[in-house]
Amino acid sequence: MDSLEQSAAAARLAAVTGRIGAAAKAAGRDAASVRLVAVSKLQPEARVSGALEAGHRLFGENRVQEAEARWPAFKERYPDIRLHLIGGLQTNKVRAAVQLFDVIETVDRPRLAAALAREFERAGRALPCFVQVNTGDEPQKSGVSPARLDGFLDECRTVYGLEVVGLMCIPPAEDPPGPHFAFLREAARRNGLEGLSMGMSADFETAIRFGATHVRVGSAVFGARG
Numbered sequence: 001m002d003s004l005e006q007s008a009a010a011a012r013l014a015a016v017t018g019r020i021g022a023a024a025k026a027a028g029r030d031a032a033s034v035r036l037v038a039v040s041k042l043q044p045e046a047r048v049s050g051a052l053e054a055g056h057r058l059f060g061e062n063r064v065q066e067a068e069a070r071w072p073a074f075k076e077r078y079p080d081i082r083l084h085l086i087g088g089l090q091t092n093k094v095r096a097a098v099q100l101f102d103v104i105e106t107v108d109r110p111r112l113a114a115a116l117a118r119e120f121e122r123a124g125r126a127l128p129c130f131v132q133v134n135t136g137d138e139p140q141k142s143g144v145s146p147a148r149l150d151g152f153l154d155e156c157r158t159v160y161g162l163e164v165v166g167l168m169c170i171p172p173a174e175d176p177p178g179p180h181f182a183f184l185r186e187a188a189r190r191n192g193l194e195g196l197s198m199g200m201s202a203d204f205e206t207a208i209r210f211g212a213t214h215v216r217v218g219s220a221v222f223g224a225r226g
């Protein structure tokens, strides 16, 4: 049954890749300008290895501890895996995160920016970062508020020397996502950033229309989480 799970994951992956290509084409964009970050949190091992065997190498996890349990072994077998941290990062997990991940998508406050800068220096390994924006100003959600974004980006670059490559957002579940994606695109343009991490299973095609460079897709690739 593991091989069934594996081939199902490979088939879903191919379907999502096809939809990404079609959405890019419809938007007049090159399909290669949209990367699929396959979100493997809480997914059975066989589905993840199915995606790996199908040749996929770019994955997202939202928890450092969960990622630490799974990815070091996969990274030994497939050294070209690239892992994005897409969930909130506590400063006491920064060291472990910098060891395991290749991109941090969730920089959202000065204390975290400072802790990352210190760890990059100590470890001699500086990771590209996205700044997470709380585009809906939702109190329970992480991300820098839109009003503080430009100032925070400036601080990340000039005070902490982070390599900020883009912006990331998770729109409020109850809103149509388009205006949030449009806001993120405009904020990235204004700040000279190329990366736009936006769009999940339910709305990645919309996000591609609004310029997403990275879509973070979990259940559409792997099936419902257990």
Ligand SMILES: *Cc1c(COP(=O)(O)O)cnc(C)c1O
Binding pocket: 039, 041, 062, 086, 087, 170, 200, 201, 202, 216, 217, 218, 219, 220
């Ligand atoms: C879980 C998660 C996703 C993927 O969600 P799906 O709806 O399964 O595609 C994307 N981004 C973040 C930040 C997540 O936590």
